[in-house]
Amino acid sequence: SFSQDIDHILETQSALAVDLGGTNLRVAIVCMKGKILKKYTQPNPKTFEDRMQLILKMCFEAMWEAVRLNCRILGVGVSTGGRVNPQEGVVLHSTKLIQEWSTIDLRTPISDAMHLPVWVDNDGNCAALAEKKFGHGKGVENFVTIITGTGIGGGIIHHSELVHGSTFCAAELGHIMVSLEGPECSCGSRGCIEAYASGMALQREAKRLHDEDLLKVEGMDMKLSEPVTAAHLITAASLGNPKADAILNKACTALGVGIINILHIVNPSLVILSGVLASYYQNPVQHIVHGRALLSAQSIKVVTSDLEDPALLGAASMVLDYTTRRTY
Amino acid sequence: SFSQDIDHILETQSALAVDLGGTNLRVAIVCMKGKILKKYTQPNPKTFEDRMQLILKMCFEAMWEAVRLNCRILGVGVSTGGRVNPQEGVVLHSTKLIQEWSTIDLRTPISDAMHLPVWVDNDGNCAALAEKKFGHGKGVENFVTIITGTGIGGGIIHHSELVHGSTFCAAELGHIMVSLEGPECSCGSRGCIEAYASGMALQREAKRLHDEDLLKVEGMDMKLSEPVTAAHLITAASLGNPKADAILNKACTALGVGIINILHIVNPSLVILSGVLASYYQNPVQHIVHGRALLSAQSIKVVTSDLEDPALLGAASMVLDYTTRRTY
Ligand SMILES: [Ca+2]
Ligand SMILES: [Ca+2]
Ligand SMILES: [Zn+2]
Ligand SMILES: [Zn+2]
Numbered sequence: 001s002f003s004q005d006i007d008h009i010l011e012t013q014s015a016l017a018v019d020l021g022g023t024n025l026r027v028a029i030v031c032m033k034g035k036i037l038k039k040y041t042q043p044n045p046k047t048f049e050d051r052m053q054l055i056l057k058m059c060f061e062a063m064w065e066a067v068r069l070n071c072r073i074l075g076v077g078v079s080t081g082g083r084v085n086p087q088e089g090v091v092l093h094s095t096k097l098i099q100e101w102s103t104i105d106l107r108t109p110i111s112d113a114m115h116l117p118v119w120v121d122n123d124g125n126c127a128a129l130a131e132k133k134f135g136h137g138k139g140v141e142n143f144v145t146i147i148t149g150t151g152i153g154g155g156i157i158h159h160s161e162l163v164h165g166s167t168f169c170a171a172e173l174g175h176i177m178v179s180l181e182g183p184e185c186s187c188g189s190r191g192c193i194e195a196y197a198s199g200m201a202l203q204r205e206a207k208r209l210h211d212e213d214l215l216k217v218e219g220m221d222m223k224l225s226e227p228v229t230a231a232h233l234i235t236a237a238s239l240g241n242p243k244a245d246a247i248l249n250k251a252c253t254a255l256g257v258g259i260i261n262i263l264h265i266v267n268p269s270l271v272i273l274s275g276v277l278a279s280y281y282q283n284p285v286q287h288i289v290h291g292r293a294l295l296s297a298q299s300i301k302v303v304t305s306d307l308e309d310p311a312l313l314g315a316a317s318m319v320l321d322y323t324t325r326r327t328y
Numbered sequence: 329s330f331s332q333d334i335d336h337i338l339e340t341q342s343a344l345a346v347d348l349g350g351t352n353l354r355v356a357i358v359c360m361k362g363k364i365l366k367k368y369t370q371p372n373p374k375t376f377e378d379r380m381q382l383i384l385k386m387c388f389e390a391m392w393e394a395v396r397l398n399c400r401i402l403g404v405g406v407s408t409g410g411r412v413n414p415q416e417g418v419v420l421h422s423t424k425l426i427q428e429w430s431t432i433d434l435r436t437p438i439s440d441a442m443h444l445p446v447w448v449d450n451d452g453n454c455a456a457l458a459e460k461k462f463g464h465g466k467g468v469e470n471f472v473t474i475i476t477g478t479g480i481g482g483g484i485i486h487h488s489e490l491v492h493g494s495t496f497c498a499a500e501l502g503h504i505m506v507s508l509e510g511p512e513c514s515c516g517s518r519g520c521i522e523a524y525a526s527g528m529a530l531q532r533e534a535k536r537l538h539d540e541d542l543l544k545v546e547g548m549d550m551k552l553s554e555p556v557t558a559a560h561l562i563t564a565a566s567l568g569n570p571k572a573d574a575i576l577n578k579a580c581t582a583l584g585v586g587i588i589n590i591l592h593i594v595n596p597s598l599v600i601l602s603g604v605l606a607s608y609y610q611n612p613v614q615h616i617v618h619g620r621a622l623l624s625a626q627s628i629k630v631v632t633s634d635l636e637d638p639a640l641l642g643a644a645s646m647v648l649d650y651t652t653r654r655t656y
Binding site for chain 1: 411423469484486491493494500501504507508515516518519581585588592593594597620627628
């Protein structure tokens with residue numbers, strides 16, 4: 001039938017999606033309906049050469065797999081930390097979360113190697129595109145997404161379009177500052193919400209407590225060999241560790257106040273949290289918004305993303321949306 | 329000649345502009361070219377009834393003067409503190425800077441009394457419209473203006489349009505928070521840039537120093553009867569008062585960090601400061617942006633408005649732009 005034909009096209013027309021994060025480098029095959037058909041994960045190499053080499057290697061591997069799966073790859077979408085000029089496909093500048101990653105033309109080498117069109121944008125912006133196409137942002141004219149991973153990224157949809165800004169520095173939501181001093185941030189400044197509430201910030205605090213032998217509490221299972229993570233901090237707090245609790249409270253307050261700043265600047269109707277810490281942050285953030293935002297902004301909804309992987313899906317959506325609009 | 333005819337029309341077609349601030353209520357006659365032909369100033373009354381009465385009284389007085397000046401008044405533009413629904417001409421909610429000023433329909437009573445179309449928007453938004461039509465924002469696609477008076481207001485122009493947001497709470501730039509605690513703000517929260525850097529905040533600190541006999545320094549002229557103001561704080565600092573200097577430094581840092589938050593959220597190409605403290609803040613703010621913003625945002629220009637009165641001119645511009653576009 002006709003609808004089966006359409007279904008078949010939607011399943012076979014696919015994108016290669018690449019996500020370059022502070023920790024991992026991932027490549028996936030994503031079909032038109034937003035299903036991740038195959039995903040490859042490697043630690044993100046520390047040097048430019050190793051990183052570029054691994055990107056191409058993983059893309060080729062995924063291409064072979066796409067052939068095997070009978071998927072037609074329409075292009076490559078790249079999500080990366082740092083500021084990106086999406087018109088040129090160039091990473092302009094990154095914080096030290098991704099080293100050797102400034103003034104990097106990603107489009108040319110990938111396009112030359114793969115013989116495919118390539119789109120590049122910031123990971124937070126990609127997450128916003130994913131929410132718009134596949135998630136809670138579907139049909140919402142003005143929304144913001146905040147993705148909490150190693151760092152904190154974000155994207156802003158205004159009048160149904162991404163806000164890139166005059167120097168492609170809009171929606172750098174991790175570097176909203178909520179303290180005149182405050183902890184040092186990967187960007188070189190202080191008091192950014194990334195320095196309070198990112199996975200990396202919580203891990204830093206967990207390690208600090210652990211080093212002072214103040215992390216582990218009664219009933220907490222933790223092997224000596226285990227690396228200390230944000231999850232340990234959350235467990236410790238839930239088991240009554242007051243120091244862990246205070247650190248997490250401050251992280252929630254910082255994130256909440258940062259989000260209020262977004263509400264008082266662009267006033268979206270919806271805030272979508274994603275990343276591993278999203279569901280942990282949702283309620284406290286909503287509570288802080290109720291307590292500290294201007295009355296007119298208190299009604300704004302804070303939700304947790306239900307997407308498996310917003311950055312990858314958003315990278316794919318650049319390909320899937322552009323190629324089906326037949327513009328490049 | 330034809331161009332003289334046009335000049336004549338531009339001079340006679342005018343707007344009544346009303347500005348409702350934390351301190352004063354002002355009404356002006358503004359011609360098409362942005363010249364303020366006549367301006368009336370009164371203290372803004374503390375109660376709703378007195379305020380509405382005075383607005384109408386001052387508008388009638390200005391109308392009489394317009395007849396005398398041979399100006400054709402096309403409508404009334406109102407700039408006010410607080411959140412405004414400009415589609416309805418309603419003040420939704422104000423901070424305690426303007427009391428008894430929530431859920432107020434301004435369009436209907438003014439329009440009924442004056443038999444003229446009425447436009448209403450937030451004072452910061454009006455200031456942005458003024459910069460766009462008459463000031464540094466002419467032809468600039470993405471800019472932000474911050475107006476420092478009794479409180480702090482702001483407006484954002486994105487793709488040459490005001491950003492109002494989903495609940496008319498966008499560009500509430502005075503309530504960007506740069507501290508998790510920090511001084512109490514008129515909005516009920518803490519750590520807002522208005523609570524650090526507004527005229528009211530500096531006056532509060534000046535008074536505090538004065539009460540502790542720590543304000544006046546050698547060479548400073550200050551009468552006993554004089555009310556203590558922000559200007560005294562600036563004078564004291566310039567004459568070497570270290571406490572006054574520290575307070576002003578913190579105000580500059582707070583404003584600078586608040587502006588960086590704007591840069592990291594909407595990334596305009598230009599920041600226009602207006603209000604009495606604008607020229608004082610320009611250099612320190614530019615310095616803080618250079619020191620603490622992400623590299624991609626450090627190049628953003630910070631300038632001081634050269635408009636006589638942005639809120640009034642912006643209120644007028646709503647009338648002058650809309651009526652000449654023949655839409656209401
Ligand atoms: Ca972003
Ligand atoms: Ca405003
Ligand atoms: Zn930062
Ligand atoms: Zn406030």
